[in-house]
Amino acid sequence: MTSVFGLAPESPVVPVVVIEDATDAVPLARALVAGGLPLIEVTLRTPAALHALRAIAAQVPEAVVGAGTVVSPAAVADAVGAGARFLVSPGWTERLLGAMRESGVPFLPGVSTTSEVVALLERGVEDMKFFPAEAAGGVPYLKSLAGPLPQARFCPTGGISPASAPAYLSLPNVGCVGGTWMLPRDAVAARDWSRVEALAREAAALDGLVAVGC
Numbered sequence: 001m002t003s004v005f006g007l008a009p010e011s012p013v014v015p016v017v018v019i020e021d022a023t024d025a026v027p028l029a030r031a032l033v034a035g036g037l038p039l040i041e042v043t044l045r046t047p048a049a050l051h052a053l054r055a056i057a058a059q060v061p062e063a064v065v066g067a068g069t070v071v072s073p074a075a076v077a078d079a080v081g082a083g084a085r086f087l088v089s090p091g092w093t094e095r096l097l098g099a100m101r102e103s104g105v106p107f108l109p110g111v112s113t114t115s116e117v118v119a120l121l122e123r124g125v126e127d128m129k130f131f132p133a134e135a136a137g138g139v140p141y142l143k144s145l146a147g148p149l150p151q152a153r154f155c156p157t158g159g160i161s162p163a164s165a166p167a168y169l170s171l172p173n174v175g176c177v178g179g180t181w182m183l184p185r186d187a188v189a190a191r192d193w194s195r196v197e198a199l200a201r202e203a204a205a206l207d208g209l210v211a212v213g214c
Contacts, residue, residue: 003127004086004106005153005175007064008039012169013203014178016068016157017042017052024188025052029060031193032182035200041088041178043068044075050082057083066105068178073099080105088155088178090131092116097123108155112136117145117152126151127175134159139167146173165206179203 015032017040019025025042032040040063042053049067056065066086067079076099079087087100092109097120100107108129111117113136120128130142133156142154156168157178168177182199186192 001104002106003153003175004039004066004088004108004155005127007086007106011037011039011204012176012206013037013165013182014039014041014155014157014176015182015200015203016178016180017183018045018180019048019052020046022048022051022055024191025055026059027191027193028183028188028196029056029063029065031197032200033060033062035182035197035202036204037182037200038062039064039066039086039176041066041068041086042084044071044079045069050078053079053084054082057085070096070100070107072096076100076103088129088157090129092120097125111154114145114149117149121149121152127153128155129178130154130156132158133168133177134164139164139171142168142171142173146171149173162203162206165203169206 015037044067056063064085067084068088070087070089080103086105087107090110110129110131153173153175155176155178160177160179161181165177168174182203187195
């Protein structure tokens with residue numbers, strides 16, 4: 001199975017999208033893709049989420065759209081049925097992990113402790129979401145895991161900003177970061193897609209700030 005990190009390796013940032021109005025989904029996704037961020041996580045936090053996911057999957061083929069906040073086997077089935085090409089959870093259980101494995105699409109189970117990382121490695125899972133990144137120890141914590149657990153690779157999400165993202169991306173065990181800063185609420189509310197595109201372009205350029213060889 002392809003890794004989530006291999007779906008759009010040129011994209012250092014995964015926009016974490018909360019959509020209240022499904023009619024915003026397609027123009028929002030097009031703005032993100034135009035700005036250089038094709039890997040899009042639509043969180044299953046609103047009634048509009050599955051409709052939005054389905055619309056992006058059908059109408060924005062340049063996007064690699066996935067589902068976030070996946071917390072149950074039922075949510076796994078709903079997300080994949082709507083066209084999700086990857087799954088992201090804030091945490092994991094045996095049942096949820098089993099459902100994500102059986103889904104046939106790449107997934108990132110969430111972790112915030114060393115024991116959770118070791119438990120997933122024991123189960124053959126090396127790609128993970130580190131959440132909530134800033135609250136759970138941030139860059140120093142992930143840096144400390146690289147030595148004893150070099151096989152684990154993370155997408156940190158939670159409290160990350162344009163200022164802190166480059167430090168995460170410089171770590172050898174970070175494949176990408178997740179964030180919302182390119183989707184300010186006032187811009188989305190105003191349907192200012194040109195602003196979203198500009199912020200996405202700035203986020204996509206963060207990869208150029210990563211240390212060579214990382």
